[in-house]
Amino acid sequence: MKPELMYIEDLNPKVKEYRIQVKVEAIENKHLTLSEVTCCQTILFGDEKGAFIYGHLIEDEIQTIGPKFSINGHYEISNAPVKQMPKPLQIAATKTPYELTLGAPALIHPICPISGHAEPDFAEISSIATAHFLDEICELKSAATFAEDICDDSTYDVLGVVLFVEEEARLVDSFYGQQHYVREQYTTYIIVNLFNHLVGSACDTLNVWAEKFIVVGFTSVKPSSLQGFSLTTGMCTKIIYNPKGDRANVLREWAELYTQLLLDRQDRILQIRYPQQHQETVTIQYLNEKKISSKVFCFKVGPTPALTASNTLKWSLESVTVANTNALEDKISKTTSFPNWCMHKQLRTSKKRKQEQMHNEANTIATAGVTTEVQTQKHEGKKSKPPIQHHQT
Incomplete structure (x- = not known):
């Protein structure tokens, strides 16, 4: 509104x-x-x-x-x-x-001089990411030399090609315990999390992503650090289904020229979203050639009738299978509560200030201790100094 x-x-x-x-x-x-x-x-x-x-x-x-x-x-x-x-x-x-x-x-x-309506000022996604992570760097510095950091309330208008839209809305818990509906939408080259009023019919219009590549615009979105770097919508966000202007026209032409590139990127997104859930049986030689630290293996063993000299039962290795953890990770990610990044950042900032305060107090105590020690040494020096004897001539 x-x-x-x-x-x-x-x-x-x-x-x-x-x-x-x-x-x-x-x-x-x-x-x-x-x-x-x-x-x-x-x-x-x-x-x-x-x-x-x-x-x-x-x-x-x-x-x-x-x-x-x-x-x-x-x-x-x-x-x-x-x-x-x-x-x-x-x-x-x-x-x-x-x-x-x-x-x-x-x-x-x-404002367009012909129509008289306000037009969105689409920003480059790379510039938004640069400004966002620049703010993170400034915050982690002990003494920032910048006149004014990038504010958390900054909003942007973005433009992109739709590659994937989540089929159904998910109900997630916010940092404050409130529940919100959210649907993920992938564009080039960013994830846009659509909330509440945009997860219904407004998002269903984008379901043609599997048939053709369309260019859409989003107004008043905010940067977020959920799942790496992404954008989230707010109450003022609007979806522009047929954006106009030079940037939109250039992006449409680019999508037509590099269709195969978009198809490859779309295929990677679908592989991550819908992994193949199956187990693969491999040999010991195959395991020796692979990096075992990056996989989870299931070993099937069985007892043997043989006994060792110490009356210990021997076990034999029957088979080894590679466990697919993608399904488990995806299930955990769906049940994870949706954090409020602004509150998380405030808590982190307050923690940093407390650390600085403790550091300053420690320096003050150390300085006071050194001063007291010096004064004590001077006082003891005065006491130990022998009196001056006066000799009569």
Whole structure:
């Protein structure tokens, strides 16, 4: 469900969910420090009622979000946090004391000049993965030098070719104990986990994946570390069944040219999803040639009538079979609860802070111990120092 369409004059810090359609009037780059290190980009937006408001981008946001805007371009901005502008920076031209924060969780979509509707801004999956794992690296560093890390609430619009859709919805448990319906959907080259309202008729439309390769788009999806790196849908996610634009057309042409590549990738997905459940009988020589550490073997032994000198019964090896563990692993993965990655990350961050706090306390105790020891040595030195004798001449 789309937020309510509003105008700039209706915005204030209390408004959380909204969308405005604006035009970029001016873009200005400036430095906030004399060393010309901290950069800031100021963008002036105006709506059809003649009201204006500023949006600010700092440091890394200029490289990631800044290229989306162009002068005289029309855009739809949703759910951008509205903040009070500092009085020294208030400009009479805007006639509003507020400004927009264009980072997460803001959604920015260009407006088509012909249709007048907001179009999804499809991002490259490789760039999403880079930003996501860059955030992980920054978090693990003891002292991050980045101005602002990638936020967990960042959402993206993606485009891909459907390779596989799970037949039925599964009921999984979330981190908070709530149950949700989910269906996995494989595209090139990412897994998109569809939740709740998208697992029904919206997902059934994609069941033609076995007959032909179709290009679809997903809006407002979030990165997740479930099953490696994947994307998850939210309440605002929509499936675009017939996306338009240059990127969609190029992807359709690519799918036609590299059909065999897509078929091979689809075959690999099906082999993983539906493994052949059977046991294979092999010989001892075959076992010696294979890496036994990577397989699970079932040994069938039987007693013999012979006894050793120590009256111990002898056993003979009758056969060896290779156990197929794919079915067991798949069964375990289906019954595993669906974790909440954001909460997991918060717990990990708090644990890291506790470790840093314990480390700082240990350093403080060690420093205090060294100081006390030095003071004690000085005090003992004063006591052991012999008195100065004065001789009369």
